[in-house]
Amino acid sequence: MAHADDVLSQAPLFEALNEEDATALRGDVTKVDLARGERLFTEGDDGDKLYIILKGKIKLTRAALDGRENLLSVHGPGEMFGELSLFDPRPRTASATAVTDTSLAALAHDSVRSWLATRPDVAMHLLAALAQRLRRINDVKADLVFTDVPGRVAKALLDLAERFGVPQQEGIQVNHDLTQEELAQLVGASRETVNKALADFVSRGWIQLSAKSVLVTDAERLRRRAR
Ligand code: CMP
Secondary structure (H helix, E strand, C coil): CCCHHHHHHCCHHHHCCCHHHHHHHHCCCEEEEECCCCEEECCCCCCCEEEEEEECCEEEEEECCCCCEEEEEEECCCCEECCHHHHCCCCCCCEEEECCCEEEEEEEHHHHHHHHHHCHHHHHHHHHHHHHHHHHHHHHHHHHHHCCHHHHHHHHHHHHHHHHEEEECCEEEECCCCCHHHHHHHHCCCHHHHHHHHHHHHHCCCEEEECCEEEECCHHHHHHHHC
């Protein structure tokens, strides 16, 4: 596992900094540890910090009035969240909850703002991270309109494999740490329909399922189904 300092230096905010500046910014970081299932903040809260994941996974969710949850995304080491309320000081747009035991580096928005004021290259890196997020959201939105549930399940599995997968002899081992309910929330479909698609992929020999993990044994066929 990568050392926490290495993870931090690859995060969008730190990537653009030279050694000296990165060391100075590290001085502003506080560490936050969360146990699995613990909530960091809730949609609608005031937010004054952004976070970079050092270890573990965070899910970002929004709740409907009837209590149903939409899982916007799952983030792992090196990824950043909580920056929207930095650029646009309004309440948090989503809730953040630890999916596994998780360590975070927290940076106060005020301290990031003063860095950005004098470092256009750092601002460019943050803008690039925001642009990537917008592209992803456009893809997800198009899939919700144009792609059937099995196609979306295939895409979600490939996306999780790309972020969290470890290549092994039999395939790509993806320890996503999500329950079946959370997987369904990520795909934006009912648990029953998502389970049916997963069972179909298993019977075709494309994946093997275990609790909170999947072994992708035929990524190519999964990719074709995702189109
Ligand atoms: P903020 O609104 O401060 O707090 C919640 C954070 O979740 C938000 O900043 C973003 O960093 C992140 N976020 C919100 N919506 C999405 C999304 N659709 N995809 C990925 N991350 C998101």
